[in-house]
Structure formats: structure tokens, C-alpha cells
Amino acid sequence: MVTFSNGYLVDNLADALKIRSEIDVTPYAGGTDLMVDAKEDAVYLFLNKIPELRRIYSDEQYLHIGAACTYTEIFENSLSPQILKDAIDYLAAPAIRNMGTAGGNICNASPKADTALIFYVADAKLRICNTSGERILPIEDFYVGRGKTVLQKDELLVEILVPKQGLEHYYYKKVGARQALAISRVAFAGIFTTENGIITRCAMAFGSVADTVLRFRDLEALFVGKSIAEAKSIRSQFIANYEQAIVPIRGRVSAEYRKSVCMNLLEDFLTQNGI
Amino acid sequence: MNGQIHFTLNGEKVTSDRHANERLLDVLREDFKLTGVKCGCKEGECGACSVLLNGVLANSCMVAMGSIEGSEVVTIEGYSKTKRFQALSDAYAQTSAVQCGFCIPGMVLACEALLAKNPNPTDAEIRKGISGNLCRCTGYNAIVEAVKIAAREGKGLW
Known part of the structure; x- marks a missing residue:
């Protein structure tokens, strides 16, 4: 461990968690969000040299992505699902993708986080550790609001667990003001799976719309167990439910604009899946 | 006991007494007088402060000093002593x-990072490679042409 003024550099997870348990520090992975609003009195815990946070590996069920893996590392890893690669491909620009991390994107807790949207729709889980153990949370339980998470002062996000199966049939669109370095105005990710003509999964997540990424599992459930034809017959009801559920907030663009983009993307997603 | 920060800068081992939370950009410009590293926005939007950090392109405005302990930093001043730079420089001159x-120091390093990974990039790949580097003189087309010329005439360098 190296102690600097205003920072600690560690090379293993155990030391990092020990510091988290004893000192008030800001975890620093890639710095691309933190340094935009750099505070003079910030004390950073540098996580970028911790091997446990830089691994990508898979077990039977999950792809494990270390929280301090950069976007470029995730993009270039053959194990990463294409839906995640698509989101990274449209995220910022090369220099930011080289430094920014998936864990930072999640913990910064912006509803505009491009990769958090993918983790939402993919049913990803977060492995969070402190010195006494770990807990594993579905990503939607991690957020309590814009910029607010349930991460405790003594904890670190260690890995993102992405299910290996069922992400093949996806839809992803990011609507921004330009191609590179664009903050999403609306981002939409959907996953649609059928088995023997029956819908087994119809997941949809909306980013940049409200204080957190939005996903409505109860509304998704309406299509599950139905054939495409049956789903088609209740399409207008399905859309009306979302029309009611999505309440966008006004930001750089109007709430009305966000809402209509959300609905257009939702309808396009359904249409592309034959509904 | 506050440790110094050690890193390699343009091939030389250096140390810095700066706080770990300070920007690499400011240290490069103010302490090491490497003013080829430009400050445009301090929020990762313009790429003028681009450097190569452990061989990859990074915005030095978004890098805190503590994170670079033991790392290798190359700025345009160091890169300009290479044959690859000469090939890019000649190509930039050819296309004006x-x-x-x-934007040029950052732009040249973005081109280097691109060519190091992809020695024969397509137009689209070049535009993607320099997409984080803004040029307000609107010289992108000439830059894209220059990268193609450098790739062709500097064959074997990358």
C-alpha cells in the first residue's frame, strides 16, 4: 500500500476493504466521472491496480466483470455479450473508454449511465464486499435515486455478474445529440426471447428518463407465456400501460420529448419482434 | 508520511510531490513545462490534453496523479522524437x-493510438479513433486523409 497526500494506492482487495472500513475515502476506478467535478479536498482510494477488480471470467451461470475493468477491456474481451459491446461502442470516445470503468458507471449512479442500462435489462447482479463478507444484489436494488446507491461507506463494488444465457436476441438504441461523446437523451435496451413460439422473456429498460434507469417487471410479465399472435392482440394495452408508467423528468430536453422517444422505441422494439 | 508519486515521463523516471487528487494535465503543464499538452475543457470533451498512458490514449485532465504511480506517460514532446511521429507530421503537412x-498534439496522439492498434484503418475507423478530439477549425477531412497517407507511407512503422 502507498499512502499519498489525498490518496491511497493499494494492490489487493483486502487492503482496499480495510481502508474503506477505517477511512472516509472516495473509491476511484477510472476517474472519468470523478475528475469532471474534481474536489480539492477529495481523498481517493485508487482501485485501478487491484487484480481482483480487473478480471473478466465466466462460471457456469455468469460472466463476472471486475468493477475496475475499463470499457475498452470489456469491449475487447471475447466473453462479453454483444449487447454490452454495442452500448460501449457508442459510449463517449476512445480516451474515455480506455479509462472509464463499468463499476464507476454503476456507482456514479447516473440514470444516463450507458452500461448500467444494459446491466438492468440483462438481470445483472452486483457483488459487493466489505471486510466481513459480501452481498449480492440485483442491480435495480442498488439504486435509491439519482446519484444515490445503497453502497455503504465500508463497501466496494467488486464484480458485476451478467447472466450468460438469453442475451442474444436484443435491441439497443441510444438517442443523443451527436455520435461521439454524447450524453444519452434517451437510451433503450430490450431483450426478447421465445421458446417454441411462446414468449419467455420480454425485458425493457429505459435510461436517461427518470432518476434511475426504469424497468417495469410487472408490465413485462403481461407478454410472458403468450404466443406472438396473442401478444399482438394485446399490444395496444401493453403500450398504454407503459404510457402510464413512464414519467420522465425534465432535463436538458423536455419531458414530453423524452416520453415520445421512449414510446417510439418501445413500439419499434415490439414491431421488430413481430408484435 | 506522504509518498511521492513515481512514473515514467517520455522515457525518463520522474517523481512528483503533488497531491494524489490533482490532475495529470496540470502537473505536466505546470511542473514539467510540457505545454504541448493543452487544456481545453477539463471534462474529457475535447481531447486537447490527450497523452498516452501505458500505451493507450487518455485525457490527462481526467487522470488523478495517484492513479499513475508506476505508469508510463508519453506526451507529444516525447512522441515527437519518434519515426512514427515524423510519418504523421509529414502526412499532416501534405494535407494541410x-x-x-x-487540437493537434492530442489529435496526433489519437492517430498514434489508432494506428498502433489498427495499422490500416478505414475512413470510418479513423473517424472513430479521433472522435474524442475536437478540431474547431473543422479540419477533420484533412486529418482523416493524413492518417491514410501516414498509414501508407509509414508502412512497417506501425
């Missing part, structure tokens, strides 16, 4: 790709 020059 430089106007005001402010």
Missing part, C-alpha cells in the same frame, strides 16, 4: 491538416 494547431 493543421490550422490553429490547438
